[in-house]
Amino acid sequence: MRDWVMRLMDFVAPSGSEAAVVQALLDHVRDAADETWVDALGNGMARKRGEGPHLMLAAHVDEPGVMVIDIDDRGYLRVVSVGDVHARECAGRVVRFTNGTEGLVHADPSAKGDLDFDALVVDVGARSREEAERMAPIGTAGAVHVPHVTWGDDMVMGRAIDNRLGCAVAAEVFRKLAARGLNVSVAFTAQNAVGARAAQAAAFQLEPQYALVIDGAAADDVWHDDPAISLGKGPVLKVMDRASVVPLEGKRAVEQAADGLHLLLQHEVSRDAWSDTGAIQLAKAGCMAIGLGYPVRRAGAFAATADVSDAKGLVDLAVATAETLLG
Amino acid sequence: MLLKELTEAFGPTGFEDEVRGVARRELDAMGLSVRTDVLGNVIASTGEHHPGPRVMLDAHMDEVGLMVTHIGEGREDGGLLRFRPLGGVDPRVLVSKPVLVGERRIPGVIGAKPVHLQQPSEREKPIPMEKLYIDIGARDADDARRHVKPGDPVAFATAYDELPHRMAKAKSFDDRVGCYILLEALRRWKGALPVFGAFTVQEEIGLRGAHAAAYQIQPDIAIALEGTVAHDVVGTPAHGQSTVVGKGPAITVQDGQTVAHRRFAEFLWETAKTRNIPVQWRRVKGGTNDFGAIHRVGKGVLGGAISVPVRYIHAPTQVVSLDDVMHAIDLVVAVLDEIAKGGFRP
Incomplete structure (x- = not known):
């Protein structure tokens, strides 16, 4: 799983620019599905019809980034954020755009206080406006480049591990459930980092009775002696966030599945996240949506760390939960 | 003159009656099928029997x-x-x-x-x-x-007046300029495509009417026609201007509530370029328009926005270039032509 996740992390896919990584994921599940398609908002979906109620798996494929918004006569780029990105995190870093162009981010040395995006300029080495327009036209998205690093077999640090690891989990769970003849679909959702904009449209098309929504969970085990969520201590039940509360039947199914597997389970209560879970549960007449996760240090930031062993536990947990709900 | 009548019509958010009356009168005169929904949106349609894609053109009637x-x-x-x-x-x-x-x-x-x-x-x-x-x-x-x-x-209480150099001042160019473009585009366009014109309510307090309009229309493609921010005046570096008055309609790449469908934004751009219609990118992220609500309705809707640069937007007296307005009408008609010819497949 680790090497597959690291290949997925190589795709630069800020919200709205997910097409390439969505295709890679659909290629990975196509042979297990009756049909696959990409919708108007960029969600990639696979459907396998089978016995019993329909369970949807979802994981967002996008990541926060930047977008070219202006180019000056000298060929320097101005950028704005895509999703929740701080200008100070970009200063002095290398940006890699979706078309492969790379640039160095300069911060205005006279800017005072907290930096904003007006104080940033990206140099892509262009000698003129025209050259820059060819290299990175207005509207091109990019992300801060962070080479990935592995420690041992399972620890991975890099860009976009949140939520490419979740996509790998969702794909694998889909394949396992489809192989068992269950009625299942998977949505690799677009535009989550800008506010969970596309997941509801995915659920609208799929009309599931149940949804398991896979995403990173913020680990606080660096600065807290008594952390709520730690790497290496197992998958996470996302009990509540700003847009959803897991219904009791769903919570019991997850906990029962974890007990049956003798798996450590962590619980997340988040005040911050606007999740796909909240959007999916309210599509059409509604469905039971359950947020499941894997711990991530610096979740949502350009460089983050996760333990793939937690994600392997999450695959088992999601499969067992689905069997409890559908069985 | 229709643009004068539209901008001088009384229409703060929630009180769009007078604007709705003007829109309905013009649409009826064109012989289109027209109805007003429960929220007060006016929805006109033409060519519904043709095969898709179903195209929704949107302009909001309310003003701040x-x-x-x-x-x-x-x-x-x-x-x-x-x-x-x-x-x-x-x-x-x-x-x-x-x-x-x-x-x-x-x-x-x-x-x-x-x-x-x-x-x-x-x-x-x-x-x-x-x-x-x-x-x-x-x-x-x-x-x-x-x-x-x-x-x-x-x-x-601002009267419409024309200024030198094909400029005009009025209140409520945001978004009566969109209503005007939508009416004139529907008047001019003759083709085989299901096209829906939505004149929506309550955009300025949260894109409220457009959501219900899109739900009813279920479009495959939607384009919001807007007046958007321009600050091409004193003391502003080029990257702070957002749009420039007189340089043509503006196309959005990202705003407060939308990330452009890249292929569609490029289709709008190329359509303008091949017909020699001036066009510019909207070079700011702040603000949004009805497409922010429309694209999330139902199974999701592909599309974007075509905006006219407006100086002093949301202020009592706003300024536009009449050439930009005419070019926006040209672009909307050209885009419908191209879609009808199969030049863009959703």
């Missing part, structure tokens, strides 16, 4: 304005009207502006303490909205109540 909240009862403020904004209004643009209050269009002026009487500390800061009031010349509260009641909408 004010609402009366309280009629002063005291010895000092008796008969003066307190108000809150309807939509995003900067209190700094309000002082001394003439307004029209309520359905009877009672004239008034926004008053504030004269500079002679202000404390030095008061002069250093803009006057906050709660210290401003509307003076309709009433002698006292009872006198004012004969003309006005809390909940009455307030619009700026």
Whole structure:
């Protein structure tokens, strides 16, 4: 799983620019599905019809980034954020755009206080406006480049591990459930980092009775002696966030599945996240949506760390939960 | 003249009746199928029997304005009207502006303490909205109540005028310019495609009408026609201008609530270029338009926005280039032609 996740992390896919990584994921599940398609908002979906109620798996494929918004006569780029990105995190870093162009981010040395995006300029080495327009036209998205690093077999640090690891989990769970003849679909959702904009449209098309929504969970085990969520201590039940509360039947199914597997389970209560879970549960007449996760240090930031062993536990947990709900 | 009539029509958010009347009159004269939905959106359609894609063109009828909240009862403020904004209004643009209050269009002026009487500390800061009031010349509260009641909408009293160099000034170019483009595009376009014109309510307080309009239309493609921010004036570096007046309609790559469908944005751009219609990118992220609501409806909707640059947007007097308006109409008609020819497949 680790090497597959690291290949997925190589795709630069800020919200709205997910097409390439969505295709890679659909290629990975196509042979297990009756049909696959990409919708108007960029969600990639696979459907396998089978016995019993329909369970949807979802994981967002996008990541926060930047977008070219202006180019000056000298060929320097101005950028704005895509999703929740701080200008100070970009200063002095290398940006890699979706078309492969790379640039160095300069911060205005006279800017005072907290930096904003007006104080940033990206140099892509262009000698003129025209050259820059060819290299990175207005509207091109990019992300801060962070080479990935592995420690041992399972620890991975890099860009976009949140939520490419979740996509790998969702794909694998889909394949396992489809192989068992269950009625299942998977949505690799677009535009989550800008506010969970596309997941509801995915659920609208799929009309599931149940949804398991896979995403990173913020680990606080660096600065807290008594952390709520730690790497290496197992998958996470996302009990509540700003847009959803897991219904009791769903919570019991997850906990029962974890007990049956003798798996450590962590619980997340988040005040911050606007999740796909909240959007999916309210599509059409509604469905039971359950947020499941894997711990991530610096979740949502350009460089983050996760333990793939937690994600392997999450695959088992999601499969067992689905069997409890559908069985 | 239709643009003058549209901009001078009274239409703060939630009170779009007069604008709706103008739109319906024009649409009826074109012989289109027209209906008004429960929220007050006007939806016109043509070519519904043709195979898709179904195209929704959107413009919002409402404008930013004010609402009366309280009629002063005291010895000092008796008969003066307190108000809150309807939509995003900067209190700094309000002082001394003439307004029209309520359905009877009672004239008034926004008053504030004269500079002679202000404390030095008061002069250093803009006057906050709660210290401003509307003076309709009433002698006292009872006198004012004969003309006005809390909940009455307030619009700026600005006449449309043409300026040199094909420019014009008026209130509410945001988004009567979109209503005008939509009407003229529907008047001109003759082709085989299901096209829906949605004149929506309550955009300025959260894109509310457009959501319901899109739900009814279920479009495959949607384009919001908007007036958008331009700040191509003194003291602004090129990257801070957002759009430039006179350089053609603007196409969005990202705003507060949408990330452009890249292939569709490029299709709009290429359509303009091949027909020699001037066009520019909207070079700012802030703000949004009805497409922010439309694209999330149902199974998701592909599309974007075509916007006319507006100087002093959301202020009592706004300025546009009439050439930009005409080019926007040209672009909308060209885009419909291309879609009908199969030049863009959803």
